């Protein structure tokens with residue numbers, strides 16, 4: 284039970300090795316048996332390379348496979364059903380590098396659009412779930428942490444929408460998405476979640492504005508993880524309706540003071556990358572950055588994106604300082620983000636601070 288309240292985080296650029304290191308640190312092998320079947324469910328919502336911010340990096344899935352095989356697991360499948368716009372998921376498998384992975388490890392790729400389903404009914408809502416996810420011994424959910432134009436956040440709980448037929452996806456949308464997502468998670472209960480927070484999108488499920496965070500997270504409770512991860516991209520858990528429904532229907536626990544955060548490589552976070560997002564580039568006018576780490580900078584971009592259009596930001600012609608070059612500098616007038624600016628009288632604590640704390644700080648400047 285204690286394990287359920289743990290969240291593991293790793294920072295870096297070697298995505299495959301980061302994943303293996305997380306699984307080792309969390310001692311996932313304790314839950315595995317060599318004769319188990321394992322299904323890995325990435326987010327391949329559309330045919331778009333992971334660098335665009337929408338889909339799961341194939342290196343994470345390769346890290347998972349290597350770890351599983353090192354513990355003598357042979358029955359491994361990768362299953363996903365792309366969004367309604369894609370007639371089949373094979374294009375997404377190909378564009379995102381999964382077809383090559385399949386050949387390399389001789390694994391089965393399953394397009395859940397073509398799979399048989401199991402039927403359920405809860406609260407007068409009908410659910411059909413691809414059988415593969417219910418029949419496996421061990422389900423690993425591998426979502427992307429990113430923004431979403433309708434639900435605001437998409438991460439662990441929403442990623443399971445890829446486990447149902449297209450017809451039901453339309454039906455869920457007609458019901459407002461949030462309640463069906465929560466209820467689906469009372470049916471499907473992954474054993475493990477490994478979250479791709481390498482470069483999730485600022486606002487949209489389909490990508491286009493990736494924000495590099497160079498981070499991967501691991502945990503066991505999807506609700507706990509989502510209520511933690513929404514903070515990273517500057518949302519309150521209460522702002523996310525499917526999280527509220529998830530609490531109501533007992534899907535899991537909210538992130539709380541008893542949650543144990545275990546960080547790997549915390550003193551070696553990669554520096555901020557070149558921004559490939561036009562939306563994010565516009566926000567750089569508010570920032571004075573010097574040697575900032577990418578998860579720290581990403582938190583600031585996510586926070587700024589929430590206040591930029593609402594005229595809630597009042598910087599009095601000051602730029603927000605962020606980065607390791609501000610360590611040891613003393614200021615009574617500058618605004619700073621992160622512990623590197625701890626000698627500023629006015630700064631957000633944390634290393635890295637989460638997006639929500641930065642957002643609240645920006646709002647408090649009015």
Ligand code: SF4
Pocket residue numbers: 552574575576578579580605606607620621622623624633634635636
């Ligand atoms: S506070 Fe400094 S060291 Fe910590 S994440 Fe931010 S920039 Fe990096």
